[in-house]
Amino acid sequence: MRKLRKLLVLLRNPVYRRGLLHGVGATTEHRHFLSRQKFMTVLDAGANKGQFSLAVRAQFPRAQILAFEPLSEPAAIFRRLFGQDRCVTFFSIALGSQSGKQVIHISRRLDSSSLLPIGDLQSKIFPGTEEARTEEIRVECLDSILAGRDLPAPVLLKVDVQGFEQHLLLGAEETLCRVSTIYIELSFVPLYHGQALAGDIIQWLQARNFALAGIYNLAQDPTGKTVQADFHFERRDAGAAL
Numbered sequence: 001m002r003k004l005r006k007l008l009v010l011l012r013n014p015v016y017r018r019g020l021l022h023g024v025g026a027t028t029e030h031r032h033f034l035s036r037q038k039f040m041t042v043l044d045a046g047a048n049k050g051q052f053s054l055a056v057r058a059q060f061p062r063a064q065i066l067a068f069e070p071l072s073e074p075a076a077i078f079r080r081l082f083g084q085d086r087c088v089t090f091f092s093i094a095l096g097s098q099s100g101k102q103v104i105h106i107s108r109r110l111d112s113s114s115l116l117p118i119g120d121l122q123s124k125i126f127p128g129t130e131e132a133r134t135e136e137i138r139v140e141c142l143d144s145i146l147a148g149r150d151l152p153a154p155v156l157l158k159v160d161v162q163g164f165e166q167h168l169l170l171g172a173e174e175t176l177c178r179v180s181t182i183y184i185e186l187s188f189v190p191l192y193h194g195q196a197l198a199g200d201i202i203q204w205l206q207a208r209n210f211a212l213a214g215i216y217n218l219a220q221d222p223t224g225k226t227v228q229a230d231f232h233f234e235r236r237d238a239g240a241a242l
Helices: 002-012 014-021 028-034 051-059 072-082 120-125 142-146 165-170 198-206
Strands: 041-045 064-068 088-091 100-107 131-140 155-159 181-187 210-220 226-235
Touching: 002 014, 002 028, 014 051, 028 051, 028 210, 028 226, 041 051, 041 142, 051 064, 051 072, 064 072, 072 088, 131 142, 155 165, 165 181, 165 198, 181 198, 198 210, 198 226
Parallel strands: 041 064, 041 155, 064 088, 155 181
Antiparallel strands: 100 131, 181 226, 210 226
16 A cells, blocks of 8 residues: 555656656655755765665755766666756765775675675664675765765755765865755664664764764654664754854
């Protein structure tokens, strides 16, 4: 029933329908968060096939989107989907705390791939997400990519990088001064080896003047224990990021 409701939502919106033609279903579960916001720039870290960028485009037709996705298969789909959109810039890289080449652990379900080894708990709670192979990819710091680039405000940083959040944020400290809102998927339990958990990231962001403003899309294990969620942070001095 939930899938049917989502399909009906996708079919009613012309932007979403265009995504379906490319095999991309927009992440309509983020509509409640996006509908309460207004952004002129969106940094989509962990863009995959463009599911979140598609939701952004439907909500903010004039927003500038900068998307980052290192895996070639979803990257090719993203490029086909947004190839004619002059307000979208795509980077075929991962984001981390330092530049260079790193090995990514590719999941059988591509959107669960990570620069951290996939843990047993991840594949136990989310069957079909175990590692299928590895691949060497390029990693860059967000600060170096965006240095000198104009980012019209307000700016949203969306992060969905499967346990690599802390590394990405460490390479984006200068960029955070230009960001008004962060929307980031965090885990309460270790799904990837070496990942920072939600409490650590919340504390880190609070120390950099971001306040927790909302929690969305709680994911639970078979026992009903919450293991993951999307966290919404707002800069306390939002005017300074404009």
